[in-house]
Amino acid sequence: MKITISEVAEHAKVSIKTVSRVINNEPGVRQATKDKVTEAMQALNYRPSQAARSLASTQSFQIGFIYDNPNAYYIIDMQNGILDVCREQNFELVIHPCDAKVPNIIEEILFLVKRTNLDGLVLTPPLSENQQLIFELQKKNVKFVRVISGAGKQEDAGQCIYINDRAASFAITEYLLELGHRDIAFICGDPEHMSSIERFEGYQAALKSKGVALNGDFVIDGEYSFESGVQGAKSLLGLKHKPTAIFASNDEIAAGALFACRLDGVGIPEQISIVGFENSPFSRQTWPKLTTAAQPTKSIAKSATDLLLKQVRNQKVQQVIEFNPELLVRDSTQALQ
Amino acid sequence: MKITISEVAEHAKVSIKTVSRVINNEPGVRQATKDKVTEAMQALNYRPSQAARSLASTQSFQIGFIYDNPNAYYIIDMQNGILDVCREQNFELVIHPCDAKVPNIIEEILFLVKRTNLDGLVLTPPLSENQQLIFELQKKNVKFVRVISGAGKQEDAGQCIYINDRAASFAITEYLLELGHRDIAFICGDPEHMSSIERFEGYQAALKSKGVALNGDFVIDGEYSFESGVQGAKSLLGLKHKPTAIFASNDEIAAGALFACRLDGVGIPEQISIVGFENSPFSRQTWPKLTTAAQPTKSIAKSATDLLLKQVRNQKVQQVIEFNPELLVRDSTQALQ
DNA sequence: TTTGTTTATGACAGCGTTGTCATTAAACTA
């Protein structure tokens, strides 16, 4: 037999409405009453029915995780973090993988929100950086948090969790410079991703800070893919004046670069140092293991969800949350001989 | 304004109950009536409220995907497949990552099912192979599908989707034999995973079929991890009589073996051929790219979900569904010189 | 036809909550 709110009310000798107030943390309940109710709920091992709650209220007690990201590890980590917070706070998670590049992606998302009556959205790149989408969501009063690349200073729309790619990129470049490298090439990620730009700018800034001039030949356009790393490294290896280090915008690119160097018989790290970004599990499984930067994806997800749920409950908290990916030195880099 | 069942009923000039019948595919509705209703639903772009449905009925219209698997790619593919079918059939998906090794895993799952009132479960290895769990689920009348390693002949409990690892393993081994290899080592996966056993048996059977004796030194215990591949390959390379090919039970092990060989300066595939299993994305990103076996994970997920939802609707279909992973020849194998 | 039988459809209560508004109790104020 399922325990309902009435049993709890009876047990606590209050009305069901008061129990409801306690469940939803509504103000205007005396502490003593609240305690009684909480106790009754525990004694009866009561859990409110999600279905009844969402039917009766305008909320659905569900949030959506919408993503378009080929990196399964990232998604799983995010998802697990979101799920943790959802469980704690009695919310459900609706997963919505999608393709950010289809023309009607915005409609698709708005439709989903409307249909499922989602209380909020967790958005990751590149969706979190789609200005048009953000605009429409705000217009329709949809609540959301965005995980985006940036330093948390700028006036971004909506609540944001900032990932300071630039600082991490600066640190990586600085590290290479300290190893004595001066000819450091950079293979870019997708130009539409803000992280790509931020990472490039961090690289640029670090070079500048050490007075090293930027060599245009060493900056290769690309996207966040293995193939891009292969192509990028190939063209770098074709240069008369070759770089001594390659900074790949993410681990996949780095793996591709590694692959291309291997094909060419170039020793890593003896002849060229390579660094990646993201700390994908496979960055530990290449040979040699990749030096890279790690971001605490699950913590990011938790913070994001926390922020979102506060918003959903109209507890506006305007704090700036920023994460700094951390340099992880492994075996694909060494001091310039 | 949200469209409800009453609007549809009005539009189709029938009672709401009849609309309900159509929604749930209940028998006893004349075809003409059904058409009218379907048409009205489309015209109004109607979607039933999950909350109301589950409140009113004993079902929740939610199924659970419970997994413990470190392979993010596998999980994402499964999840996407399940999600596709859920959307089609108006079900919701509840994701539940867990640790299959905690002592009270069975209670945890039973509790989840009870609490969320899940209509069914999709189970993947190793949970799908936990006899105790299966037993308890059957006892409590919980519906489920199991994705398991096997050939679909055995009398397994519950509905199963079989992955014929053995046949694929046989094919891989046969392929190595055809390349002229006779000294083929095998690095095992987790002994608790049925797939591990099946893969080993396929290997054994293939050797036998070609009259090649099994060399005990060449069979290395392990688990499905990179580290295990490193260790396994190291001990193989330490043998006085070395293998000319290594069959790793999955791509992670293969990547580890590759890594160990590189460390030792052993050329792949010139000196040793290596094959993996699973076709993880990173098997395309190693150098050289791994020869492996691919399973259509998303299709597997769809079949499984389909089967589960039929069960949920009490449409018992007792068909045997089997998938055969397919050999993918890439660059980590070559004919014995 | 008429009656009986089956099949298709509808009326209505109820699922477990929340929102609204009324009521009561408590806390001030003069």
Next chain:
DNA sequence: TAGTTTAATGACAACGCTGTCATAAACAAA
């Protein structure tokens, strides 16, 4: 103290659907 304001609590309808049971329509057999 009585009167007034404020805080705490409760009664009850409503949310959108399904289950049960009653009724109407269609068909078959006489």
